[in-house]
Amino acid sequence: MNNKKFFIAVFSLVFFGQAVPAQEQTGAGQTAWEKTVAEAKREGSVVVSALSGELLRQVLMSFEQDYPGIQVKVQSGNLRDLWPLVYKEREMGQYLWDVRVGGVDASTYEAKERGLLDPILPVLMLPEVLDDAKWIGGLASLFGDKERKYVIHISGLLSGDIVVDRDAVPEAELKSPKELTYPKWKGKIVMQDPREGGSGTAALAALIQQYGEGFVRELLTRQNVVISDNRRQMAEWVVRKRYPIAIGLGTAGPITQFQKEGLGKNIKPITGYNTIAGNAVILFNKAPHPNAAKVYINWLLSEKTQARLAEIAKTNSRRTDVKPGNPDLALDPKRFREYLDISDEKYAPVKLRAQALAKELLR
Amino acid sequence: MAELTAARRYAAFKWEGRSLFYTAILAILILLVLYPLGLLLFNSFVVTAPGGGKALGFGNWALAWSQPGMVDAIANTFKVVLVSQIIIFPIGILVTWLLARTDIPGKPWLDFFIWVAFFLPSLPLLLGWIMLLDPNFGLLNQLLVSVFGFAQGPFNIYSFWGIIFCHVVGRHVSAMYIFLAPAFRNMDSSLEEASRVSGRGALGTLLRIVMPVMTPAILVTFIILLIHALETFEIERVLGPPINFYVFSTKIYQLVNDTEPSFGAAMVLGMTILLFMAPLILFQQYLGGKRSYTTVTGHFKANMTRLRAMRVPAFILVLGFCLFITVLPLIFLLMGTFMSLFGFFNIERVWTLQHWQKLLGDPILLSSLWNTLKLAGGTAAIGMLFYALLAYISVRTKYRARGALDFLTWIPATIPGIILGLGMLWMFLGTPVFRPLYGTVFVLIIALLINSMTTGVQLIKSNMVQLGNELEEASAVAGGSWLYTLRRVVMPILAPVLLSVGTLTFISASRNVANIAMLVTNDNRPLAMLQLDYMVDGRSEVAAIVGIFVVVLTIGVAIVARLVGKRAGIHV
Numbered sequence A: 001m002n003n004k005k006f007f008i009a010v011f012s013l014v015f016f017g018q019a020v021p022a023q024e025q026t027g028a029g030q031t032a033w034e035k036t037v038a039e040a041k042r043e044g045s046v047v048v049s050a051l052s053g054e055l056l057r058q059v060l061m062s063f064e065q066d067y068p069g070i071q072v073k074v075q076s077g078n079l080r081d082l083w084p085l086v087y088k089e090r091e092m093g094q095y096l097w098d099v100r101v102g103g104v105d106a107s108t109y110e111a112k113e114r115g116l117l118d119p120i121l122p123v124l125m126l127p128e129v130l131d132d133a134k135w136i137g138g139l140a141s142l143f144g145d146k147e148r149k150y151v152i153h154i155s156g157l158l159s160g161d162i163v164v165d166r167d168a169v170p171e172a173e174l175k176s177p178k179e180l181t182y183p184k185w186k187g188k189i190v191m192q193d194p195r196e197g198g199s200g201t202a203a204l205a206a207l208i209q210q211y212g213e214g215f216v217r218e219l220l221t222r223q224n225v226v227i228s229d230n231r232r233q234m235a236e237w238v239v240r241k242r243y244p245i246a247i248g249l250g251t252a253g254p255i256t257q258f259q260k261e262g263l264g265k266n267i268k269p270i271t272g273y274n275t276i277a278g279n280a281v282i283l284f285n286k287a288p289h290p291n292a293a294k295v296y297i298n299w300l301l302s303e304k305t306q307a308r309l310a311e312i313a314k315t316n317s318r319r320t321d322v323k324p325g326n327p328d329l330a331l332d333p334k335r336f337r338e339y340l341d342i343s344d345e346k347y348a349p350v351k352l353r354a355q356a357l358a359k360e361l362l363r
Numbered sequence B: 001m002a003e004l005t006a007a008r009r010y011a012a013f014k015w016e017g018r019s020l021f022y023t024a025i026l027a028i029l030i031l032l033v034l035y036p037l038g039l040l041l042f043n044s045f046v047v048t049a050p051g052g053g054k055a056l057g058f059g060n061w062a063l064a065w066s067q068p069g070m071v072d073a074i075a076n077t078f079k080v081v082l083v084s085q086i087i088i089f090p091i092g093i094l095v096t097w098l099l100a101r102t103d104i105p106g107k108p109w110l111d112f113f114i115w116v117a118f119f120l121p122s123l124p125l126l127l128g129w130i131m132l133l134d135p136n137f138g139l140l141n142q143l144l145v146s147v148f149g150f151a152q153g154p155f156n157i158y159s160f161w162g163i164i165f166c167h168v169v170g171r172h173v174s175a176m177y178i179f180l181a182p183a184f185r186n187m188d189s190s191l192e193e194a195s196r197v198s199g200r201g202a203l204g205t206l207l208r209i210v211m212p213v214m215t216p217a218i219l220v221t222f223i224i225l226l227i228h229a230l231e232t233f234e235i236e237r238v239l240g241p242p243i244n245f246y247v248f249s250t251k252i253y254q255l256v257n258d259t260e261p262s263f264g265a266a267m268v269l270g271m272t273i274l275l276f277m278a279p280l281i282l283f284q285q286y287l288g289g290k291r292s293y294t295t296v297t298g299h300f301k302a303n304m305t306r307l308r309a310m311r312v313p314a315f316i317l318v319l320g321f322c323l324f325i326t327v328l329p330l331i332f333l334l335m336g337t338f339m340s341l342f343g344f345f346n347i348e349r350v351w352t353l354q355h356w357q358k359l360l361g362d363p364i365l366l367s368s369l370w371n372t373l374k375l376a377g378g379t380a381a382i383g384m385l386f387y388a389l390l391a392y393i394s395v396r397t398k399y400r401a402r403g404a405l406d407f408l409t410w411i412p413a414t415i416p417g418i419i420l421g422l423g424m425l426w427m428f429l430g431t432p433v434f435r436p437l438y439g440t441v442f443v444l445i446i447a448l449l450i451n452s453m454t455t456g457v458q459l460i461k462s463n464m465v466q467l468g469n470e471l472e473e474a475s476a477v478a479g480g481s482w483l484y485t486l487r488r489v490v491m492p493i494l495a496p497v498l499l500s501v502g503t504l505t506f507i508s509a510s511r512n513v514a515n516i517a518m519l520v521t522n523d524n525r526p527l528a529m530l531q532l533d534y535m536v537d538g539r540s541e542v543a544a545i546v547g548i549f550v551v552v553l554t555i556g557v558a559i560v561a562r563l564v565g566k567r568a569g570i571h572v
Helices: A003-016 A027-043 A054-061 A079-091 A106-113 A177-181 A198-211 A213-222 A231-239 A254-260 A290-301 A303-312 A333-338 A345-361 B002-044 B059-065 B070-101 B107-119 B122-133 B139-148 B160-169 B172-185 B189-197 B202-213 B215-231 B234-239 B248-257 B263-290 B308-337 B354-360 B365-396 B402-414 B417-430 B441-451 B453-464 B469-477 B482-511 B527-536 B540-567
Strands: A045-050 A071-076 A099-102 A162-165 A189-192 A226-228 A245-247 A267-269 A280-284 B046-048 B054-056
Touching: A027 A045, A027 A290, A045 A054, A045 A290, A054 A071, A054 A303, A054 B527, A071 B527, A079 A106, A079 B417, A099 A290, A106 A280, A106 A345, A162 A231, A177 A198, A177 A213, A189 A198, A189 A231, A198 A213, A198 A245, A198 A345, A213 A345, A226 A231, A231 A245, A231 A254, A254 A267, A280 A290, A290 A303, B002 B046, B002 B263, B002 B365, B002 B402, B002 B417, B002 B441, B046 B059, B059 B263, B070 B107, B070 B160, B070 B172, B070 B202, B070 B215, B070 B248, B070 B308, B107 B172, B107 B308, B107 B482, B107 B540, B122 B139, B122 B160, B122 B234, B122 B308, B122 B540, B160 B172, B160 B234, B160 B308, B172 B215, B172 B308, B172 B453, B172 B482, B189 B202, B202 B215, B215 B248, B215 B263, B215 B402, B215 B453, B234 B248, B248 B263, B263 B402, B263 B417, B308 B540, B354 B540, B365 B402, B365 B441, B365 B453, B365 B482, B365 B527, B365 B540, B402 B453, B417 B441, B441 B453, B441 B482, B453 B482, B469 B482, B482 B527, B482 B540, B527 B540
Parallel strands: A045 A071, A045 A099, A189 A226, A189 A245
Antiparallel strands: A099 A280, A162 A245, A162 A267, B046 B054
């Protein structure tokens, strides 16, 4: 048994109490995979709940090209709408969902605690997915839940949650997020509404984690921070220098559209703030199409799909063999352990605290 | 004697049969409106106990009212509603009167402009006004600075008056026209003629004769617009943050958009709107029952007021207003879809076709279009019949529970869409008999029907109260069957309002996301969900094109409905 197989066996033994048969990763694995695909085709479809967004949807739908015969039913929506729906469906004995792809917040971990999820590691079958060396930080580092088996990240980029237009605010004047509470930045900051979850909450939680609650309190009460839930509007404000500092906007998404047209070229993430952001996959238990869900998850984590996600949705894969879609925000494998993964379950209480603070202090 | 008894028995049987039918309709309404709302209301008293279990309590009520900034939000709401309605209402009534009751030239075109103004998607238009009136980079401000040498542009759209301006040039005036025009057209002109013979001028006649006769329609329009103003905040959401200006509906939005949404607390705030509106609704019912507002009788005359020397100035005034609220925004809207970045003229590649190519190349565009047509078309068609039936029971029958039935039709407008959607979800999943329907288009149509119910029923109702019984009696005496009377007498009079309601329901159903967000599936995704996808990606330009598709679709449906109406001998 080589090192890779040994790791998988130990990993499975530690986290699932059972060893993955080694032959599944070799010749017999091929057969097991083919059997699963055949079963998936018999099931006919896979039902995917996904974060809203046309680019992500486009990639998620491309599964049908790679696996003709298995229809993907992608339903876009946010977690706010998903969980009340799923809870009610389950109360009524309806199990309609297979997979969710999107961001993770406290509600995801709550769903896990309430027993709605199945572990993902046992459904990973493709050798290229199980290969520890193919992942920045290793396969185990992809999991965000405390059990390290339910929530697996499919992308990861330096969140760059706080961005600054360096033409308006030179590096020398604002070097670190800690300086955001200086009086000279009063009325210059826009923030994605941190009460709604998402990157605004993540950024605030990271600030609490790094500088403490007092710092965030000062920021929200003294700096006349403008709150918006419209990322396009935020990006436009930064580009037009109306608010040259944006918290929770990031340099991906709308900012890239402006930069493509030659605007806001000097909008950069602030240094001294290395958090990771990205989308994750979860598997619903009692999934109506368990084999199709298995195939779908393996497909999502494969090199081909990850490269497609990087190319079309401009995400950065956690795979080492996929070129980042957004090189400016690529993770540095050597510094991986230094990053703060604020979406990890261990930080869920910090995020909740950030939201509570925002609700208390913002109007 | 025996014949008389038999006739009485037959009449009693017929009456009981009708009552049973009305009661069945009331039962359906209770099921569709009260049942899901009852579930939601009950849920507003369910709180999570410290141990994680559920208990009954007032936690949601306390949470709803302890939102930070609630007092300011309520004060801001009153300020915006009061000031904007003071400006909008006279303009709306004047425009409606000019187009519906006078000989102003170019009526069909002006009417078309106003309908188009109502169909235009609000967010791209708002971005257009920002492009003109932003204090720093607004084109109009820049022009004035360069021409007059001002130190800075005189306009600031990010202000209280900027918000009011956007409300006034938004769709409120066109909504008023659409709501009021059919009722204004059904007014007997002999009333105005009598006024003029008595020496009153055109304006005096409008104020002293037209408006009092139109009270039910005006009051219904006022209440609907008030509810709408209390619930929507698209303008405040974009223009409010820089000046820290939030309104009541922002608080509802924040509660449901939380990571752990507080649907119970949001429901409490929604109920507050209903309680606040209840006296007005009851007053409107009282007024409708107290006085007769019949204007369409056997003596009905539809002569127009002659504007004489004021004809051309009135035309210029209305045309100018129409161009301002329709053509100018349409230019923004279309221009925006061909710009690389909406509102940015200082880039290398200002104009592009890529947004159109992007959308037209989207593989789910066609299915989304088809789904929208099915959903909105189905909702509009069923809505016209169902709303007309409800209005008929409320206005033209002596059914005892008609007041309750009418009150029920007001409720959906006061409850935020996402909450109503949740109630529908609970109803369809929680009731075994409905469960097989879950996930089908039928559920979406019901959700959308309920959403448009208030506007639909009340509009038809305000027109029905104008209809005198003698027209139907005359037809019956002349040998016309009930169906013939309905087709040749009642329908031609009600057709314009039915078409208005159908079109309003269609556009509302095409745009609706909130009510169906929890009910939609991959198989029945409409255009509105596709638009949301593009908005989330920050591609406002592509999202605006989806908005244009909805407008074109609605105009197409309205034209087809008119043509079909004309072929059936109904002039609309």
